[in-house]
Amino acid sequence: MRSGKINSKYKNMMWAFISLALAVLTVNTVLKQSRTMSFEDLLSALVSSDKQWLIPGIIFAALFVWFEGLAIRSILKDAGYKCSYQSGLLYSTSDVFFSAITPSATGGQPASAFFMYRKGIPAGVVSAVLVLNLMMYSVSVIILGIISICVIPQSFLDFNTLSRVLIILGFVVLIGLSLFFLSILKKGTVIFDLLSRFILFLNRKGIIRRTENRLQKIQKISADYEKCSKLMAENNKMLIHALVWNLLQRASQIVVPTFIYLSLGGNKSYAGLIFAKQCLITIGYNFVPIPGAMGISDFLMIDGFTEIMGRETAFSSVMISRGITFYTCVAICGIITLIGYLYGRKKNDRSL
Numbered sequence: 640m641r642s643g644k645i646n647s648k649y650k651n652m653m654w655a656f657i658s659l660a661l662a663v664l665t666v667n668t669v670l671k672q673s674r675t676m677s678f679e680d681l682l683s684a685l686v687s688s689d690k691q692w693l694i695p696g697i698i699f700a701a702l703f704v705w706f707e708g709l710a711i712r713s714i715l716k717d718a719g720y721k722c723s724y725q726s727g728l729l730y731s732t733s734d735v736f737f738s739a740i741t742p743s744a745t746g747g748q749p750a751s752a753f754f755m756y757r758k759g760i761p762a763g764v765v766s767a768v769l770v771l772n773l774m775m776y777s778v779s780v781i782i783l784g785i786i787s788i789c790v791i792p793q794s795f796l797d798f799n800t801l802s803r804v805l806i807i808l809g810f811v812v813l814i815g816l817s818l819f820f821l822s823i824l825k826k827g828t829v830i831f832d833l834l835s836r837f838i839l840f841l842n843r844k845g846i847i848r849r850t851e852n853r854l855q856k857i858q859k860i861s862a863d864y865e866k867c868s869k870l871m872a873e874n875n876k877m878l879i880h881a882l883v884w885n886l887l888q889r890a891s892q893i894v895v896p897t898f899i900y901l902s903l904g905g906n907k908s909y910a911g912l913i914f915a916k917q918c919l920i921t922i923g924y925n926f927v928p929i930p931g932a933m934g935i936s937d938f939l940m941i942d943g944f945t946e947i948m949g950r951e952t953a954f955s956s957v958m959i960s961r962g963i964t965f966y967t968c969v970a971i972c973g974i975i976t977l978i979g980y981l982y983g984r985k986k987n988d989r990s991l
Contacts, residue, residue: 696898710884763863774820794915831861
C-alpha cells in the first residue's frame with residue numbers, strides 16, 4: 640500500500656515537471672514566432688492595458704473555477720447531500736489543478752472524488768455526480784460551439800485547414816464522450832459487475848485472497864451509484880441546474896480573451912466574433928491529452944485571432960489570456976487545494 644502511494648507521488652511529480660517544461664517551451668515558442676515581441680513588450684502591454692476591461696477578464700477567469708464548484712454543489716444538493724460553498728470550491732480547485740498537471744481527465748476527477756469521499760459522501764454517489772458533471776461539461780462546450788457557427792459562420796471559416804480539422808475532431812470526440820458518459824449513467828453498474836468478476840478471476844489465479852470484503856464494497860458502491868443515477872434520470876431539475884452552471888462555467892473562461900483584446904485597445908465590434916472563435920478553439924483543444932493542451936491551444940488562438948487583430952496584438956492577447964486562465968489559475972487552485980487538504984487532515988486528526 641505504501642509503495643503504491645510512493646509511486647503515485649512520483650507520478651504526480653513527474654507530470655508536474657512535464658507540465659512546467661511544456662509551459663516554458665510553449666511561452667518560448669510563441670514569443671519566438673513573433674518578430675518583435677519580448678517579455679518586456681508583453682509586460683509593458685499588460686501594464687498599459689485598459690483596466691476597465693482587464694479586471695473583468697480576471698474576474699471571469701476566477702468565475703470559471705467558482706461556477707464548477709456551484710455545478711457540483713447543485714448536483715449534490717439535488718441528490719440529497721449537503722455541500723457548502725467552500726466544499727464546492729475545493730472540489731473545483733482540486734479538479735482544475737490536477738487536470739492541469741496530469742494528462743487530460745486523468746487526475747482532476749479522482750482528486751475531486753477524494754475530497755468528496757472524505758466528507759462522507761458514498762463512493763457510488765461521488766462517481767455518479769462526477770460522471771454527470773463531466774457529461775454536462777462536454778455538452779455545454781458543444782452547445783456553445785454550435786451556437787457560434789450558426790450565429791457567426793465566419794468564426795469557423797476563418798481558421799486554416801489544420802485548425803478546422805482539429806475543431807471538427809473536437810466536435811466528434813466531445814459528442815462521443817457525451818454519449819459515453821450518458822451510457823455510463825444509464826448502465827454504470829455493468830462496470831462494477833466487470834470489476835467484481837475481475838477480482839474473482841484474480842482470486843482463482845491465487846493472486847489475491849479474501850475477496851469477500853472487496854466484493855461487498857463493490858456491491859455497496861454499485862447500489863449507491865445505481866440509486867443516484869436513477870434519481871438523476873428522473874430529476875429534470877437536477878439536469879437543468881447542472882447544464883446551466885456548466886454553460887456559465889465554460890462561457891466565463893471563453894470570454895476572457897475578448898476582455899483582454901478590448902483591454903489592449905481592440906475594436907469593440909469584433910467582441911462577438913472573438914468570443915465565437917474562442918468557443919471553437921476550446922472545442923479544438925479539449926480532446927488533446929496534454930496537460931492544459933499547451934501548445935495546441937496557443938496555436939489555435941493565434942491562428943484564429945491574427946486576422947482580426949494583427950500578429951502582435953494576437954500574440955499579446957494569447958499570452959496574457961493563457962497567463963490568466965491557465966498558469967495563474969492553476970497556481971491559485973493548487974494553493975487552495977493544498978490548504979483544503981491540510982485543513983481536512985488536521986480536522987480528522989483532532990477527531991481521532
